[in-house]
Amino acid sequence: xxxxxxxxxxxxxxxxxxxxxxxxxxxxxxxxxxxxxxxxxxxxxxxxxxxxxxxxxxxxxxxxxxxxxxxxxxxxxxxxxxxxxxxxxxxxxxxxxxxxxxxxxxxxxxxxxxxxxxxxxxxxxxxxxxxxxxxxxxxxxxxxxxxxxxxxxxxxxxxxxxxxxxxxxxxxxxxxxxxxxxxxxxxxxxxxxxxxxxxxxxxxxxxxx
DNA sequence: AAGTCACA
DNA sequence: CGGC
Numbered sequence: 001x002x003x004x005x006x007x008x009x010x011x012x013x014x015x016x017x018x019x020x021x022x023x024x025x026x027x028x029x030x031x032x033x034x035x036x037x038x039x040x041x042x043x044x045x046x047x048x049x050x051x052x053x054x055x056x057x058x059x060x061x062x063x064x065x066x067x068x069x070x071x072x073x074x075x076x077x078x079x080x081x082x083x084x085x086x087x088x089x090x091x092x093x094x095x096x097x098x099x100x101x102x103x104x105x106x107x108x109x110x111x112x113x114x115x116x117x118x119x120x121x122x123x124x125x126x127x128x129x130x131x132x133x134x135x136x137x138x139x140x141x142x143x144x145x146x147x148x149x150x151x152x153x154x155x156x157x158x159x160x161x162x163x164x165x166x167x168x169x170x171x172x173x174x175x176x177x178x179x180x181x182x183x184x185x186x187x188x189x190x191x192x193x194x195x196x197x198x199x200x201x202x203x204x205x206x207x208x209x
Numbered sequence: 210a211a212g213t214c215a216c217a
Numbered sequence: 218c219g220g221c
Contacts, residue, residue, distance in 0.1 A: 045211080047210070047211075047212060047221095048210090048211095048221090049210095049220085049221050050210085050212075050220070050221065052210095052212055052213090053212095054211065054212080055212095056211085066211095068211075074211075114211095121212095121213095122211060123210065123211055123212060123213085124210090124211085125210080125211040126211090127211090155210095182211075
């Protein structure tokens with residue numbers, strides 16, 4: 001891992017661990033993601049109903065993956081929507097990280113891999129497609145810095161913005177598990193980790209109790 | 210609204 | 218905001 005030091009609780013259940021992963025750990029993760037994307041290619045998810053494409057590209061690893069399409073909407077499923085193959089397994093280093101810091105007895109079932117090109121965004125939303133809200137959502141940032149926005153349990157609650165940098169870990173757990181959050185912008189050229197630019201976000205989730 | 214946009 |  002890396003520095004066990006800094007740990008900021010923004011509000012109950014929201015834990016920010018800036019710089020938790022050192023450069024070597026980040027490079028190792030990028031290599032693992034590269035292998036995952038070879039087997040489970042990135043695809044463009046679309047909004048339920050409208051079919052409007054999102055700006056991020058997406059894939060998953062783990063027994064379950066989060067997917068969305070025009071007809072069936074948001075859900076978890078065991079196979080890639082394009083290749084129909086099972087998702088690749090979650091890398092051991094990610095399972096280790098979860099076991100060390102998630103504070104939850106069971107392993108994650110899903111690791112959503114979101115790739116943000118420098119123009120991509122993610123609207124304010126809640127992660128609420130899981131059946132187990134007692135498990136936290138653990139988020140890892142790799143590559144270019146983003147402007148992350150986090151609010152409360154209501155869409156209209158006041159939000160705060162913070163920059164998430166490569167190697168930062170953010171945990172939504174406890175009272176913060178269902179907080180609205182999103183990505184307002186990517187800052188191009190702020191990291192040398194991904195040679196082609198952009199940002200990768202990994203979110204580890206427990207889906208079922 | 211896991212969407213976009215305008216405006217202060 | 219407004220199309221679903």
